Amino acid sequence: MLKLFKLFNNKRLFILLITLVMFIVVMGFSLGTRKSLSWPENFLRDTTGFVQNLFYKPAGYVAGLFQDIGNLHDLAEENERLKILAAQYARDKAQYNFIKAKNEYYKKELQFTKAQSNLYNYEYHIANVVSLTTEPSNNTLVIDLGAKDGIKPNMSVTSVEGLVGVISKVSNFTSTVKLMTMMDVNDPNSQPPIAATVFNKEDKTFGMIESYDQQSGMLIMNKIPVGNPVVEGDTIISSGIGGIYPRGMTIGTVESVKVGEYGLTSTAIIKPAAGFQDWKELFVVYTQERAE
Numbered sequence: 251m252l253k254l255f256k257l258f259n260n261k262r263l264f265i266l267l268i269t270l271v272m273f274i275v276v277m278g279f280s281l282g283t284r285k286s287l288s289w290p291e292n293f294l295r296d297t298t299g300f301v302q303n304l305f306y307k308p309a310g311y312v313a314g315l316f317q318d319i320g321n322l323h324d325l326a327e328e329n330e331r332l333k334i335l336a337a338q339y340a341r342d343k344a345q346y347n348f349i350k351a352k353n354e355y356y357k358k359e360l361q362f363t364k365a366q367s368n369l370y371n372y373e374y375h376i377a378n379v380v381s382l383t384t385e386p387s388n389n390t391l392v393i394d395l396g397a398k399d400g401i402k403p404n405m406s407v408t409s410v411e412g413l414v415g416v417i418s419k420v421s422n423f424t425s426t427v428k429l430m431t432m433m434d435v436n437d438p439n440s441q442p443p444i445a446a447t448v449f450n451k452e453d454k455t456f457g458m459i460e461s462y463d464q465q466s467g468m469l470i471m472n473k474i475p476v477g478n479p480v481v482e483g484d485t486i487i488s489s490g491i492g493g494i495y496p497r498g499m500t501i502g503t504v505e506s507v508k509v510g511e512y513g514l515t516s517t518a519i520i521k522p523a524a525g526f527q528d529w530k531e532l533f534v535v536y537t538q539e540r541a542e
Contacts, residue, residue: 372496372535372536372537373535373536373537374533374534374535374536375395375399375400375401375533375534375536376531376532376533377393377394377395377407377425377531377532377533377534378393378394378530378531379391379392379393379529379530379531379532380392380393380394380424382529389428389429389431389432390418390426390427390428390429390432391426391427391429391529392424392425392426392427393407393424393425393427393532393534394423394424395424395425395534396420396421396422396423396424396425397420397421397422398422398423400536401417401420401425401534402417402420403416403417403418403419403420404416404417404442404494405417405534405535405536405537406488406494406495406496406499406534406535407427407532407533407534407535408499408500408524408532408533408535409524409525409529409532409533410533411500411523411524411525412499412500412501412502412522412523412524413430413444413488413495413499413500413501413522413523413524414427414429414430414524414526414529414532415427415428415429415430415432415441416428416441416442416494416495417534418441425534427532428441429526430444430462430469430522430524430526431462431464431526432462433459433460433461433462433469434461434462435460435461435472436461440461442492442494443458443459443460444458444459444488444495444501445458445488445489445490445491445492445495446458446459446471446486446487446488446489446501447486447487447488447489448479448480448484448485448486448487448504449484449485449486449487449500451479451480451484452487452489454478454479455474455478455479455480455484456473456474456475456478456489457471457472457473457474457478457480457486457518458471458472458473459471459472459486459501459520460472466519467521467522468505468519468520468521468522469501469502469519469520469521469522470517470518470519470520471486471504471517471518471519471520472510472515472517473515474507474515474516474517474518475515475516476509476513476514476515476516478516480504480507480516480518481504481507482504482505482506482507483503483504484503484504485500485502485503485504486500486501486502486503486504486518486520487499487500487501488501496535496537499535500523501520501522501523502520502521502522502523503520503521503523504518504519504520504521505518505519505520505521506518506519507519
């Protein structure tokens with residue numbers, strides 16, 4: 251007993267023992283089955299939750315703000331990509347339409363040349379128009395084919411629609427085309443007249459296209475024998491007689507027919523098939539006769 255009192259007289263040891271006992275009591279109380287938390291635990295938990303809420307909400311707002319900024323940046327980049335794609339699409343569509351139109355144009359020309367070649371055994375040399383002179387006394391044009399391409403004077407030149415004229419001058423790299431609008435029966439320097447006939451009436455009709463009326467824009471077909479079945483609406487083509495103009499070249503359409511002054515021949519007014527303007531490409535008709 252004396253030792254026990256001496257032990258209590260030691261303050262440090264006494265405090266240690268009291269603390270140990272309280273720890274054991276608290277441990278037993280905490281580990282036991284309880285229906286509710288103690289007020290210190292409730293206070294500690296509520297305080298911790300309040301502090302966490304103070305920090306977590308602003309942090310969530312900041313994180314959401316940075317995420318929205320990132321999304322805006324991604325949307326801006328995507329918008330730029332879409333703009334580039336739209337511009338590329340517009341460019342590609344324009345190129346596609348241009349190429350498609352050119353293909354249709356060349357396909358039409360190819361069909362024309364194949365049909366004519368199979369019918370009359372011609373060769374066609376496509377030529378680009380370099381320049382055009384529309385003076386009344388010098389209605390000519392220049393093409394980019396010349397002697398190096400086998401072009402010779404008096405070769406016929408045609409468009410897809412119809413006969414245009416003949417080659418009048420040839421250099422190494424270019425040629426001059428005298429248009430049918432220069433035809434004048436009274437001009438010795440005019441291009442040769444065209445021996446003509448009616449399509450599908452080749453054995454029954456004949457005439458000579460000798461001049462072009464500048465005022466009316468019509469070709470004049472003379473020397474048609476009376477009784478020839480040349481009527482309004484007929485398609486006039488070259489007959490091939492004379493050797494300068496190949497057979498079967500489309501010239502124009504009959505607008506009207508009238509009997510000549512003495513009643514021995516008739517005259518037909520022909521609307522040219524060719525438009526004589528805005529040409530970019532023409533065909534030089536290459537025949538074996540002209541090649542020799």
